[in-house]
Amino acid sequence: MSRLLGALHHADDQADAVRAQGVGLSRQELLGRAAAVAGGIAGRRMVAVEATPTLDTVVAITGALLAGVPVVPIPPDAGELERAHILRDSGAELIDAVPRAVSTDVPAEPDPVRPGLVLYTSGTTGAPKGVVISRAALAADLDALAAVWQWTPDDTLVHGLPLFHVHGLVLGVLGPLRVGSRLVHTGKPTPQAYAAAAGTLYFGVPTVWSRICAAPTEARALGRARLLVSGSAPLPVPVFEQLRELTGQAPVERYGMTETLITVSAHADGERRAGHVGRPVPGVETRLVDDTGTPLAPGPEIGHLQVRGATLFDGYLHHGRPERDGWFETGDVATIGADGWHRIVGRASTDLIKTGGYRVGAGEVEDALLLHPAVREAAVVGSPHPDLGEQITAYVVADGTTERELIDFVAAGLSVHKRPRVVHLVDGLPRNAMGKVQKAALR
Structure with missing residues (x-):
């Protein structure tokens, strides 16, 4: 057309x-x-x-x-x-x-x-x-x-x-x-x-x-x-x-964002995996880089997601488009498997928690909390900690449970270092019009 x-x-x-x-x-x-x-x-x-x-x-x-x-x-x-x-x-x-x-x-x-x-x-x-x-x-x-x-x-x-x-x-x-x-x-x-x-x-x-x-x-x-x-x-x-x-x-x-439109998706006639968003759509390329900007090989390592292709925006009004060699830095962190499937960990600024030398994705901890039958909503952030650098802190909407029970529940399902150190039981989570939790408001 x-x-x-x-x-x-x-x-x-x-x-x-x-x-x-x-x-x-x-x-x-x-x-x-x-x-x-x-x-x-x-x-x-x-x-x-x-x-x-x-x-x-x-x-x-x-x-x-x-x-x-x-x-x-x-x-x-x-x-x-x-x-x-x-x-x-x-x-x-x-x-x-x-x-x-x-x-x-x-x-x-x-x-x-x-x-x-x-x-x-x-x-x-x-x-x-x-x-x-x-x-x-x-x-x-x-x-x-x-x-x-x-x-x-x-x-x-x-x-x-x-x-x-x-x-x-x-x-x-x-x-x-x-x-x-x-x-x-x-x-x-x-x-x-x-x-x-x-x-x-x-x-x-x-x-x-x-x-x-x-x-x-x-x-x-x-x-x-x-x-x-x-x-x-x-x-x-x-x-x-x-x-x-x-x-x-x-x-x-x-998966996508305003600046890139939709860049990654599962296919109608293909596999659909919980916690994953699929492979790049036609006309789009993706890659992960480490903190120094060096491209990462496919695998379990978390990296910074970059994209390029025909769907990218022209730039910010009055400011142009920031990019590196044609690659746009999304600000998100992800993993890309050997088969090309993407798992979005979240925003680098809020969802990649560096705690005690470990890199933990907030989304993995949130999913673990949501498996508890009493939990309706969960949001996880990194909070400053004098020894760990950041501690894993959870905000949870739940009935009939305790902070200790939820910490132990996550520790039993994930690696112990991925457990929340603190759980706040709250009445609700702040969200925007598209349903995204506003983690800055939690802080």
Whole structure:
């Protein structure tokens, strides 16, 4: 397909192409409304859209992409300071996300090297930065995922994710408009809404899948689907196993970030391993390096993950793209087996704990804690320690257990040096809109 949203231009199908909040639009209706938006903003440098989970947002963002005008999705729950920063930093003009006009004047396809989206990062190390993603990168990633997931026009994609991130917007909206599958956005990703949607392909973050597992009747209804995809944060092994038991199929896990889009995934027709995210998608290369930047051979050793390929962003708005010989440093640490399978340990800054001369991945300890029947949630960080350098510290949501019992439980299942030295029993863990635990807040 030469057009980024190629399937949108096959407007002869009158059935709903996109449905949200009980309202649907055919491809012809969506194209007509988006073309009207495109005509109204043609020539602007950049626009911003209030990214509510509605058809209006889909129309507005689609219109900007038709016009070749880079679009900045603004989280609808953004606080006043965050919203002001995004608009000031990007210089984007906020446009009305309630377009109602219709046009038959569809613009010519913009140059693929032009920016398509500017997505602002969560800002965990400072003010959010605008990640500039080209139209070519968007197309390359969606084509790669269509191949890996055997994603076709016969699919109906169901999800209820926010429309201002890679997961919900790029994969969840632009994917169907490129591939030609139908999209049902459930507004909120509840187990009941997912079960009622009767899709073939479902997207969710670990929090969504955990809640679905807690609703067995709804979970079993998803057994009719072709593929259940989990991303945006590591899927706990117990949730992976519960999903497999309840739906009859293991979920497909994938890995990516705003700056790289989705770079690693399990395949629809291949093996799915708990705690692993698969192999690089077509057009992407990965490698691990040690603390000095020296490439590591495949094996059990934890290293810093680097990627390169057609899906990478153009750079941060106003700052360019940091890289080393074409390799982008993700900031994540991982292992890559001899068979190419990746296991993401987590962020180097928070999830690689150096304790008493050992390098311990926080995710492994979290998975061990989650195997305890009383534990509902767990997050592990490294805390300063005068002798060990860092000690393993766990924050756990659980009923009817004690700190000592959980420490001993992990020590019995893993190497003793991987046990938490301290366990804090808490009422809940701080998470962002995509379900990722905000470990900086725990500290």
